[in-house]
Amino acid sequence: MHLKIAVLGGDGIGPEVLKQSVKCLQAVAETFGHNFTFTDGLVGAAAIKKTGSPLPDATLELCKKSDAILFGAIGALEYDNDPNARVRPEQGLLKLRKELDLFANIRPVKVFPILAPKSPLKEHIIKGTDFVIYRELLGGIYFNEKKLSEDGTKASDLCEYTEGEISRIAHMAFKAAKRRRKKLTLVDKANVLETSRLWRRVVTNIGESYPEVELNCLFIDNAAIQIILDPRQFDVILTENMFGDILNDQGSVVLGSIGLLPSASVGTKNAMFEPVHGSYPQAKGKNIANPVASILSVAMLLQHFGLFEEANAVVAAILKSFQKNIVTSDVMGSSKYGTNYVGDFIAENIVD
Amino acid sequence: MHLKIAVLGGDGIGPEVLKQSVKCLQAVAETFGHNFTFTDGLVGAAAIKKTGSPLPDATLELCKKSDAILFGAIGALEYDNDPNARVRPEQGLLKLRKELDLFANIRPVKVFPILAPKSPLKEHIIKGTDFVIYRELLGGIYFNEKKLSEDGTKASDLCEYTEGEISRIAHMAFKAAKRRRKKLTLVDKANVLETSRLWRRVVTNIGESYPEVELNCLFIDNAAIQIILDPRQFDVILTENMFGDILNDQGSVVLGSIGLLPSASVGTKNAMFEPVHGSYPQAKGKNIANPVASILSVAMLLQHFGLFEEANAVVAAILKSFQKNIVTSDVMGSSKYGTNYVGDFIAENIVD
Ligand SMILES: CC(C)[C@H](C(=O)O)[C@@H](O)C(=O)O
Ligand SMILES: CC(C)[C@H](C(=O)O)[C@@H](O)C(=O)O
Numbered sequence: 001m002h003l004k005i006a007v008l009g010g011d012g013i014g015p016e017v018l019k020q021s022v023k024c025l026q027a028v029a030e031t032f033g034h035n036f037t038f039t040d041g042l043v044g045a046a047a048i049k050k051t052g053s054p055l056p057d058a059t060l061e062l063c064k065k066s067d068a069i070l071f072g073a074i075g076a077l078e079y080d081n082d083p084n085a086r087v088r089p090e091q092g093l094l095k096l097r098k099e100l101d102l103f104a105n106i107r108p109v110k111v112f113p114i115l116a117p118k119s120p121l122k123e124h125i126i127k128g129t130d131f132v133i134y135r136e137l138l139g140g141i142y143f144n145e146k147k148l149s150e151d152g153t154k155a156s157d158l159c160e161y162t163e164g165e166i167s168r169i170a171h172m173a174f175k176a177a178k179r180r181r182k183k184l185t186l187v188d189k190a191n192v193l194e195t196s197r198l199w200r201r202v203v204t205n206i207g208e209s210y211p212e213v214e215l216n217c218l219f220i221d222n223a224a225i226q227i228i229l230d231p232r233q234f235d236v237i238l239t240e241n242m243f244g245d246i247l248n249d250q251g252s253v254v255l256g257s258i259g260l261l262p263s264a265s266v267g268t269k270n271a272m273f274e275p276v277h278g279s280y281p282q283a284k285g286k287n288i289a290n291p292v293a294s295i296l297s298v299a300m301l302l303q304h305f306g307l308f309e310e311a312n313a314v315v316a317a318i319l320k321s322f323q324k325n326i327v328t329s330d331v332m333g334s335s336k337y338g339t340n341y342v343g344d345f346i347a348e349n350i351v352d
Numbered sequence: 353m354h355l356k357i358a359v360l361g362g363d364g365i366g367p368e369v370l371k372q373s374v375k376c377l378q379a380v381a382e383t384f385g386h387n388f389t390f391t392d393g394l395v396g397a398a399a400i401k402k403t404g405s406p407l408p409d410a411t412l413e414l415c416k417k418s419d420a421i422l423f424g425a426i427g428a429l430e431y432d433n434d435p436n437a438r439v440r441p442e443q444g445l446l447k448l449r450k451e452l453d454l455f456a457n458i459r460p461v462k463v464f465p466i467l468a469p470k471s472p473l474k475e476h477i478i479k480g481t482d483f484v485i486y487r488e489l490l491g492g493i494y495f496n497e498k499k500l501s502e503d504g505t506k507a508s509d510l511c512e513y514t515e516g517e518i519s520r521i522a523h524m525a526f527k528a529a530k531r532r533r534k535k536l537t538l539v540d541k542a543n544v545l546e547t548s549r550l551w552r553r554v555v556t557n558i559g560e561s562y563p564e565v566e567l568n569c570l571f572i573d574n575a576a577i578q579i580i581l582d583p584r585q586f587d588v589i590l591t592e593n594m595f596g597d598i599l600n601d602q603g604s605v606v607l608g609s610i611g612l613l614p615s616a617s618v619g620t621k622n623a624m625f626e627p628v629h630g631s632y633p634q635a636k637g638k639n640i641a642n643p644v645a646s647i648l649s650v651a652m653l654l655q656h657f658g659l660f661e662e663a664n665a666v667v668a669a670i671l672k673s674f675q676k677n678i679v680t681s682d683v684m685g686s687s688k689y690g691t692n693y694v695g696d697f698i699a700e701n702i703v704d
Contacts, residue, residue, distance in 0.1 A: 075543065079543075080542070080543065080569070084549075084553070088543065090543040090544065094544075120473055120474055120477050120580060120581055121472055121473060121474070122472055122473070122474060125472050141493075141511060141544075141545065142544055144508070146545070146546040147546065148546055148549075148550070152515075152550075152553075153514060153515040153516075154512065154513070154514045154515070154550075155512070155513055155546040155547045155549065155550035156496070156510055156511060156512040156513075156546065156547060157510075157511045157545045157546050157547050158508055158509075158510055158511070159493060159508060159509045159510070159511060160506065160507070160508040161506070161507055161508075162505060162506045163504075163505040163506070164505075189594070189597075190432070191427065191431075191432065191440065191442040192442065192446075192493075192494055193493065193498070193509045194498040194499065194500055194507040194508065194509050195507045195508060195509050197436075197500075197507065198500070198504075198506075198507035201436070201504075217432070220597070220598055221597050221598050221600070221601040222601065222630070224576065224598050224601055224602050224605075225601050225602065225604060225605055225610065228472060228580060228602070228605045229472055229605060242541070245541075245572075245573050246572055246573050246576050246598060248573070249573040249574065249576055249577050250576050250577065250580070252577060253576075253577055253580045253581060258577065278574070
């Protein structure tokens, strides 16, 4: 198969973890006889520095022409600490999502038995955890009207949803549940929010076309507890944009490291694959970032194109690295292995 | 001291846990020579059933005339599953907060060493945890404009904040930090929300009047991780309404049971004390609900009125119940002690 892949490293540790992903995709191409081509694009603070824009037109064009996008991470301390900045790295990521119509963010949370002892949670709680979060990525409070009064003393963000926005991702989530353990949990705050009540109505209606799937509703405050206290109860979680942002990151707690969580953002035409972790600027260039989340995103990319054997080979190589304790220090405090070494090991162990 | 206390049991397990709180306050009155009077008021689904309103005028009047309010819990399954209900139990609680101007919700999260082994988190992670969350309770997405289009296909909730709303709770939080370990963490989503950027500006400015307090900012997604991975890093957390709702409940995960977390909601005139847990309708009348969160709220009430010795006596009685394993089954699976028994034990052990 021929795939044109855009590589958007972004900020902080983004470029260094993506390097490992590209290595692994090259290994897959060689081993399984595919032809993957890679083109770099600028995004985030790195792009602001060079072009003034967090998402230059050339990058957007590149992404549109590509079959898939590998995304690193975005965000830099200088902007985080400056609430007055008008041009911000995150705008690049948000614009990319919008322009490519990437409406569904999919984040599987699956505990690797061999890493279970390393979780902050007790082993009997997390063992066997295997769920996936479907987060709506283009609506809600992220993309609607924002206002700041002239005198700067009043601000607002509008959270808005339409039936159409809810139903397209709901169908995806129900289909996923049908293929999996047939349980779907809608997370909302229907006791307070009008938008949540719309979500409940739309999702409940759609549920009637998926009679084999059991639908539950959970308030976000309760969900934030349940995901930690009893993560095994979940199969597919469906939620809106902001709640998804929070729940996603919580999923990483269950695994013990945010360096282990991959994600896919898919739309009608394009698809983007990225680790859940942020740019972690403090670690940039230190060769300590965990490349596994980024490499697991590669496995999601391969699955997306139906290359299941290839995806399995990548996951198998990652498991081998765990078995041999070839992991970065976020997973095992005493480890001396760096980003590159772990990436090399995994790439070299991708076999047919 | 003479205190007039309104008792609003509400729904589900609310009334049964409040009964234990009243018992303990009576024990305090007897032991320390105070005069506390109690008057019941209707609220929530229970009030809807009897009067059609989730917050009858009589209840509101009662609360306004009282020195303090003990609140149980609110919410019933029949409403949770009906997104079309126009009258909802939660409206009673929200209206009460608004009418009494209870703008600050304060929730201390302190690990009891003796219960540490019962947390889902490993002991070395939670040991020594002691932080307090200041949640803004009257602004943001809770209390601003909500819309549903005529045809029911589009909904919105407006999140709005003014400088005044932010600054009054910020001052409270900074003052608390000054009395404690001098660290304040503002939790927001300033990389996406205009309201969060306003929070950052206002709080950063106010911080200049508290030079002894160290101010940090954290994005909500990251905060949701940090609170579980390393809860000891926090001293005072300050946040807006919706993020506070989520973080509060997460605090309970650290403790191992949501049945252990008290809260106070305070305004310029009134103050209300309630357990963090919800109405848990499945447990209603079964004598299994944990009364400790509700009794710890009593300790907060006593502190609020400067009765520190009395508050300490309540906490000491609770600790004694832990030592003797006189706890409900949410804390220790094998326990056979019920709500009443635990409440009696604590009340009887309140000594000068
Ligand atoms: C960087 C930020 C805008 C983004 C989000 O909030 O969506 C990130 O947290 C994520 O989850 O991908
Ligand atoms: C019942 C609900 C409206 C309420 C809230 O969201 O504030 C509750 O979750 C709380 O935290 O007190």
